[in-house]
Amino acid sequence: MSLSPPPGDRLGQLLDDLETASKIPAKRRQTSIKPTVEKTTSLLYDRGALPDDLIRLVDLLTQHNHLDQASLSAITRNLYPLGKVSDEVLLRIVGALGHGHLKPSFPLQSLFLKWLVMVYHLLQNPTILSQTYAVLFNLLDSAAIRPQLCHLLALITRRKHVRPFRIQTILALSRQTGGDPNLTGLLRVFKNYYPEIIVGDITKGRAAAFKHPDVQWRERLNEIQQQHFDRHEDDGTRNGFAVSHALGRRLKGARALVPNVHTLHAHETSVTLEEFDSAEGFVNSLEKIEMPSQLVAVLADPLLQKFLLLRPSQEASQRISNWLMACVGDVASGDTDPSFLLDMVEVIRDYVLSTKELSPVLMEFFQSFLQTWNGLDKRDIVLETLSYLPLLDFTELSPLFTLLQSKLLNNTPQSQLALLTFYTLLLNNWTTRLLSRPTSSLPSQPVTSIPSLLTHVNPLCLTLSQSSPSISTSLAILDFYTATGRIYSSPILLLHIPIAIPPPLLVYNLAFSPSLTVLSRLCSILTVYKIAWETVITKKTSPQQQQRKPSQEEWSQINIFNGFLMDICNNLWRGRAFALAPTSDSGSPDANARGCRIPKSLVPVLDSYLRDLDDDLKLETVFGLSYNPVLCLQSIKFVRGLEEKEMKKGGLLVRHAGPVTQQSLVRLAGRGGVRLSWQEYRAGVLGWLEGEEVGQKGLPGLMYNTMKNLMGTRRGTEGGGGSSFSSLA
Numbered sequence: 244m245s246l247s248p249p250p251g252d253r254l255g256q257l258l259d260d261l262e263t264a265s266k267i268p269a270k271r272r273q274t275s276i277k278p279t280v281e282k283t284t285s286l287l288y289d290r291g292a293l294p295d296d297l298i299r300l301v302d303l304l305t306q307h308n309h310l311d312q313a314s315l316s317a318i319t320r321n322l323y324p325l326g327k328v329s330d331e332v333l334l335r336i337v338g339a340l341g342h343g344h345l346k347p348s349f350p351l352q353s354l355f356l357k358w359l360v361m362v363y364h365l366l367q368n369p370t371i372l373s374q375t376y377a378v379l380f381n382l383l384d385s386a387a388i389r390p391q392l393c394h395l396l397a398l399i400t401r402r403k404h405v406r407p408f409r410i411q412t413i414l415a416l417s418r419q420t421g422g423d424p425n426l427t428g429l430l431r432v433f434k435n436y437y438p439e440i441i442v443g444d445i446t447k448g449r450a451a452a453f454k455h456p457d458v459q460w461r462e463r464l465n466e467i468q469q470q471h472f473d474r475h476e477d478d479g480t481r482n483g484f485a486v487s488h489a490l491g492r493r494l495k496g497a498r499a500l501v502p503n504v505h506t507l508h509a510h511e512t513s514v515t516l517e518e519f520d521s522a523e524g525f526v527n528s529l530e531k532i533e534m535p536s537q538l539v540a541v542l543a544d545p546l547l548q549k550f551l552l553l554r555p556s557q558e559a560s561q562r563i564s565n566w567l568m569a570c571v572g573d574v575a576s577g578d579t580d581p582s583f584l585l586d587m588v589e590v591i592r593d594y595v596l597s598t599k600e601l602s603p604v605l606m607e608f609f610q611s612f613l614q615t616w617n618g619l620d621k622r623d624i625v626l627e628t629l630s631y632l633p634l635l636d637f638t639e640l641s642p643l644f645t646l647l648q649s650k651l652l653n654n655t656p657q658s659q660l661a662l663l664t665f666y667t668l669l670l671n672n673w674t675t676r677l678l679s680r681p682t683s684s685l686p687s688q689p690v691t692s693i694p695s696l697l698t699h700v701n702p703l704c705l706t707l708s709q710s711s712p713s714i715s716t717s718l719a720i721l722d723f724y725t726a727t728g729r730i731y732s733s734p735i736l737l738l739h740i741p742i743a744i745p746p747p748l749l750v751y752n753l754a755f756s757p758s759l760t761v762l763s764r765l766c767s768i769l770t771v772y773k774i775a776w777e778t779v780i781t782k783k784t785s786p787q788q789q790q791r792k793p794s795q796e797e798w799s800q801i802n803i804f805n806g807f808l809m810d811i812c813n814n815l816w817r818g819r820a821f822a823l824a825p826t827s828d829s830g831s832p833d834a835n836a837r838g839c840r841i842p843k844s845l846v847p848v849l850d851s852y853l854r855d856l857d858d859d860l861k862l863e864t865v866f867g868l869s870y871n872p873v874l875c876l877q878s879i880k881f882v883r884g885l886e887e888k889e890m891k892k893g894g895l896l897v898r899h900a901g902p903v904t905q906q907s908l909v910r911l912a913g914r915g916g917v918r919l920s921w922q923e924y925r926a927g928v929l930g931w932l933e934g935e936e937v938g939q940k941g942l943p944g945l946m947y948n949t950m951k952n953l954m955g956t957r958r959g960t961e962g963g964g965g966s967s968f969s970s971l972a
Contacts, residue, residue, distance in 0.1 A: 254292070257283045258299050265308035280314040284321040291323035291467040301332050304355075305339035305347060312348060319354040320460075323467050327367040333359075337375045341382055349387035356391035357456045361464070363398055364503070369517060376404050383416060383426070393425035394453045400429075401515075402436045409433070428453055504540045504547055506533050516546055529553060539566040542594045552598070564604040571611040584612055585621050592628040599672070601631045610643065618650040622661060626651075630668035634676060634688060637695035644699070656711035659703060660719055666700045667719075670726040677736060685739045694743035697727060701746050708752040717753055717761045721768065728771035737775055738791050744772065744800050750807045751839050754814070759873040763932075763941030769808060770944045776801065805835035812949055814839070814866040815874075815942065816925070821846050821862065859904075868928050869902035874942075878903060881931040882924070885917050926953070 257279055264276045292300060300322060304315055336355050339347050346352070359372070366372060376399065382392055410433055417426045455461060506515035515533055519525045525546070532550060538559050541547045551559055567587075574584050591608070595601055601609075609629060616625065629647065632640065647665075652658050673693065677685065704720045724745055730736050753765045779793050780801070793801075813819040813836060823838040838846070850862035864870060868878045879901045889895040896915025899907065905921040912918045919927075929943040947953050 254283070254286050254296055257286065258296065258303070261303060261310070262299070265303060265310045268309045269311065276310070276314065280317060284317050287318070287321040287323055288463070289467075291325040291464075291471065294324075294326050294329060297322070297324050297332055298329070298335075301335050304351070305335050307345045312351065315347070315351055316354060319351065319358060322358060323464050324362060324365055325468065325471050326365075328362050328365045329367050330371045333366060333368075333371055334375075337372075337378060340379070340388070342385070349385070353388045353391045356388055356395050360391065360394050360398060360456055361461060363395075364517075369399070372399050373401065373404075376400075380404075380409060380412075383412070386420075389423065390425045391456075393429045394456070397429050397432045397453050400432050400436075405433045405436045504535045504537070504544050506535045516550060519546065525549070534559060537566075538562045542590050545597065548594070548597060560602070560604050564607055567604065567608040568611065571608065571615070574615060581615065584615065588612065588621060588628060589624055592624050595628050595631045599631060600633055600676075601629065603633075606632070606643070610646070613643075613646050613650055616650055618653065618658070622651070626661060626665040627668065630665055631672055632669060634673045634690075634692060636689045637692040637699075640692065641699075656707060656716065659707050659710070660716065663700070663703055663707065663719055663723060666696065666703075667723045667726050670696065670723070671729070674726065674730050674733075674736075677730075678733065682735055685735070688739075690736075690740045693730060694741045697743040697745075701743075701749070705746050705749045705752075708749055712752070714756065714758045714761060717756050717758065718764070720749070720753070721761065721764045724768045725764070728768050731775035732771050734778065737778060741794055742772070742775055742779065742797055742800070744804050747803060747807045747837070747840060751810070754807075754811050754839075757872060759877070759939055762873055763939035766811075766941035766945035768941075769811070770941070770948050772804065773808065773945075773948055776804065802835065806837040807839075808949065809835040810837055810839045812946070815871065816867070816946055816950060818864045818867055820864070820866045821849075864904075868925060869904060874928075875902060877932055877937055877939075878928045881928050882917065882919075884931070885919065885927075889917055922952075929953075 260279050261276070261283065264272060264279070269276075300318060303310070304319055304322075336359065339355065340352050347355070363369070363372075376396070379392060379396060379399075383389060383396075385392070410430070413426050413430050413433070417423055417430070420426065504516050506517060514528050514531050516535060519528075529550075532554075534556070535547065538547075538551075539562070541551055541563065570584065570587060574581050591605060595605070629643075632643070648662060651662050670693070677688065677690070680688070700723060704723060707716050707720060727743075730740060731742060750765070750769075753761055756762055756765075779791065779797070781790075810821075813822050819836075821838045821841060822836045823843065824834050824836045846862065853860040853862055853865060860870070868874050879899075882899050882901070882903060886895055886898050895917070897911065899911050899916060903924055908919055908921060908924060929946060931937060933940040933943040
């Protein structure tokens with residue numbers, strides 16, 4: 244996409260006025276040009292110059308004209324390019340350097356060179372500047388522009404530019420100038436490429452550091468370009484295959500302290516990342532690319548991230564680690580403000596989001612960072628970053644989890660919820676990573692860490708359900724077990740990952756939630772678990788069918804799972820709330836019932852309490868479809884819908900007052916109400932729940948997969964009148 248001026252742009256008109264005025268001597272102008280220059284510089288500072296305007300401005304600056312020195316200098320200082328700097332602009336500026344009465348003044352030339360240094364990262368074709376190396380080098384004898392010229396040469400020097408005659412020239416100039424620091428700095432750059440050259444004691448003298456000429460100017464340039472890119476998000480000037488020098492809004496803080504990509508020690512046959520501006524060039528030269536000097540720039544530079552991903556290096560990882568550990572050490576010693584590490588974590592978060600994994604180097608950083616963290620500052624960013632921990636053996640991850648919990652937990656539900664959210668994100672990321680891998684690689688993965696993680700998180704979920712029994716907390720807990728269900732619903736992963744169930748007490752707490760959504764989601768999760776168990780323990784039907792044998796630990800969980808599954812079905816469907824397994828008949832459908840694990844002596848007390856309230860209430864049925872606090876409204880809505888249809892036909896004499904029972908349906912039919920059997924009513928409520936108007940498919944799904952008579956109904960066959968329970972053998 245080409246860059247175009249915004250509607251109502253006045254810069255073009257101002258340039259017309261400047262070009263006209265530049266051809267007229269100052270004494271012959273009828274009006275002062277100063278207001279026009281001020282408007283031009285103000286507009287350039289506010290929004291920068293588009294490529295076409297930039298060419299016109301450079302022509303105005305480099306060609307001999309009648310504009311005064313102050314005006315030209317002011318325009319040069321505000322020459323903020325919006326896009327890439329074209330080859331045409333670059334060559335015109337280089338051509339304007341040097342001696343001659345038609346050349347710009349030396350102060351203006353020094354500003355040109357300073358500008359080239361500051362926009363070097365925006366050059367459309369940096370190799371053009373490299374091709375002018377001889378022209379630039381031959382201008383070193385001009386003392387007025389030598390400091391800026393040495394800085395530019397140091398920036399573009401490559402191994403191929405270092406030649407003996409150039410070394411001799413610099414040595415001679417250095418002797419003539421009494422050890423000019425700028426020449427000494429340039430000579431050190433030469434010596435970096437050829438350490439074996441002998442230059443005497445000159446390089447030991449004071450040398451220029453070649454720092455950025457104007458940091459504030461650079462920050463303003465980044466702001467202008469970021470604002471422009473925000474307006475043109477589909478602009479092709481940044482395609483991900485050029486080093487990221489303009490860091491935009493994120494320049495402040497730690498990101499500003501992460502160095503830019505810059506390669507100092509390049510071989511004659513190698514190329515640098517700074518030279519690329521396209522994917523094609525990057526791919527064709529991948530093996531020749533020299534490692535940048537500051538590899539920690541990978542945290543902020545997308546191109547360097549791609550490079551290290553395609554050419555991983557142990558040396559590179561170690562260098563990045565050393566830099567990060569030095570940051571931690573500076574904070575620990577008090578040399579750096581602790582907020583720096585927090586800003587650094589934010590930069591690392593952006594890097595991890597692009598790579599989708601926390602590398603061992605960054606894991607080592609977080610081991611040190613967490614020891615100084617207070618558990619509150621930028622908590623969400625820290626936890627989001629750590630959620631990309633790699634899937635390792637749980638013994639390797641456990642120390643990090645322990646350290647994180649010790650910093651995060653402060654005896655409040657909020658801190659516990661934050662920790663649970665972290666584990667949910669971590670489990671989701673692990674699942675995504677496993678599903679994206681080839682099936683053949685799964686046996687080599689430490690997949691036993693997943694059930695270990697579930698066992699580790701179970702107590703946290705149970706604690707939360709008791710300390711903060713709110714609907715939002717219950718939904719957060721269910722988010723975690725939904726992530727678990729995603730694993731066990733994958734046949735491929737189920738072949739390799741052992742099943743770990745939630746604690747029974749947690750299941751009971753959620754089952755008695757005052758929210759239909761919580762109950763429905765719980766039933767959905769239990770359905771996934773039941774199908775997974777059946778997949779694991781069912782014998783193979785063909786030799787080609789893949790199957791694994793359940794572990795001894797899994798076998799021990801089956802009876803526990805059958806217990807709370809039986810209890811939920813007794814409460815919601817079978818009218819046997821809090822029933823216990825019979826002591827004499829081990830083959831009974833109720834053999835797995837645990838009565839929701841409440842004391843047996845409490846059952847008659849609760850039943851007596853209900854009967855005192857209403858003679859029609861019974862403890863066995865009070866949690867069924869008709870009386871359950873979260874289901875009764877939807878149950879009566881289903882009946883009301885049938886009655887509305889009958890009323891339109893004109894055949895309805897009486898409506899059901901509710902709640903619906905087996906006996907009330909018989910009486911209703913005899914008095915001219917809706918004719919509906921008990922089985923039809925219950926099946927109808929399930930259909931109503933999973934319909935579009937309610938959309939709660941969890942409970943119907945569990946019943947259809949658990950109650951044998953409903954299994955037949957789901958397959959389109961007539962179900963029996965009983966309520967036989969399908970347990971896991």
